[in-house]
């Protein structure tokens with residue numbers, strides 16, 4: 001990185017939208033820099049329900065464009081990253097006189113089957129809940145259910161793989177670097193950054209600035225850009241609980257709660273069940289959002305309405321919360337605010353342009369990137385053309401349905417790996433798992449053991465290839481081994497990483 005260089009595009013924010021835009025832009029030939037003030041995906045992008053979904057519920061609000069675009073993305077994204085994205089079947093229990101009219105559910109599922117670009121995903125089915133195993137863990141409330149396909153995504157890894165690929169293609173990607181000020185200067189942007197570890201400040205120049213700060217998008221406008229009266233996004237908190245496995249079925253459940261909200265119960269990390277989410281307006285600092293006692297009670301109570309075995313507070317092994325940065329369309333209820341994205345360019349003729357990104361979903365990040373690139377082309381001149389559909393993210397260069405073969409291949413190459421360890425490595429790193437394991441021929445060859453199946457080789461990979469600096473980055477974003485390591489083991493990992501970072505500095 002050079003303070004003299006003039007970047008075409010400077011992106012603020014290393015969530016899915018910032019990293020997706022940076023990757024698309026550098027792949028088209030723009031010079032790109034991106035600054036993330038914390039760790040990649042440390043904002044909203046690691047706190048989602050982790051679905052690549054059409055969003056059946058959005059049809060109620062007539063968001064047909066969004067649903068269609070999202071449906072089409074399911075197989076596109078699966079093919080791009082079959083290690084971190086995979087299909088999942090959802091069971092939607094249904095009874096006559098239920099909350100949502102049958103026509104709405106049928107219309108939604110018709111769209112799912114017919115306009116969603118479905119080639120590999122299996123079609124919708126109707127289940128007899130008295131016979132199908134999906135009925136077994138549930139109370140006998142439903143005779144019937146619809147079963148449909150959507151996708152599952154490891155959200156935090158999707159972000160870091162976009163950052164990695166952008167960097168591999170030549171983008172300057174900076175973690176723990178906050179944009180503290182940005183001003184227009186002679187037709188360019190002068191952007192002041194602050195390294196959050198060392199306090200070092202730099203001024204970088206760019207032709208166009210992209211504000212992809214998610215829930216901080218307005219804070220960037222009023223802070224770094226010094227604007228008055230900023231109010232574009234509505235912050236809506238959503239929380240999840242993770243409990244000990246509640247059911248063995250590989251399918252997820254989609255429940256319609258009596259208050260009109262919907263709730264998912266999803267098989268998670270082999271041994272757990274993920275339950276969420278909530279929807280409530282939020283006014284605090286997005287970085288400090290935490291689940292409230294009321295949300296814990298709500299999620300436990302609501303899930304216990306359906307499962308034979310109640311969901312108790314004591315079953316909870318982890319919780320997480322995040323803030324949706326929804327474009328403020330004036331909807332009265334948080335759950336009704338649009339989930340669509342809005343891109344707005346600011347800047348008079350001759351002035352350096354600014355693109356603000358409001359809203360969006362993980363599912364539509366690639367399409368959002370393409371729309372952003374259209375705006376970038378209009379503002380500073382077109383370079384390249386659309387390329388991300390059909391591309392592969394790092395480690396994702398194997399067939400969409402080839403995960404099991406990939407695991408078998410890795411186990412053949414590294415016979416000492418326990419089956420669960422091999423499955424985890426292929427899920428996280430895909431074809432790059434072998435590069436991570438290197439020449440190891442037994443467990444000792446993987447270096448220090450930190451707990452569960454985490455070894456030094458993986459930690460080193462995450463530090464050198466994926467910008468990890470702290471135990472939290474490794475345990476809760478790059479992997480979910482935080483669910484398995486003890487607090488003492490996590491502290492030892494933090495100490496090791498601090499030492500390794502200092503040695504490398």
Ligand SMILES: Cc1cc2nc3c(=O)[nH]c(=O)nc-3n(C[C@H](O)[C@H](O)[C@H](O)COP(=O)(O)OP(=O)(O)OC[C@H]3O[C@@H](n4cnc5c(N)ncnc54)[C@H](O)[C@@H]3O)c2cc1C
Pocket residue numbers: 012013014015016017018035036037038039040041042043044045046047048049050051052053177178179180212213214215216220224236237238239277322323324325359360361362363364
């Ligand atoms: C509860 C919940 C469930 C969801 N479930 C789904 C789902 O199942 N499927 C789906 O498709 N979508 C889902 N979403 C939506 C999706 O998660 C978000 O739309 C998406 O993650 C937003 O990404 P982003 O990049 O805009 O924001 P973020 O991920 O928050 O990224 C913005 C980044 O900007 C950084 N930043 C801020 N200010 C500065 C600065 N001054 N300098 C440098 N960096 C800065 C922040 O640190 C942050 O990392 C869900 C959202 C929530 C909250």
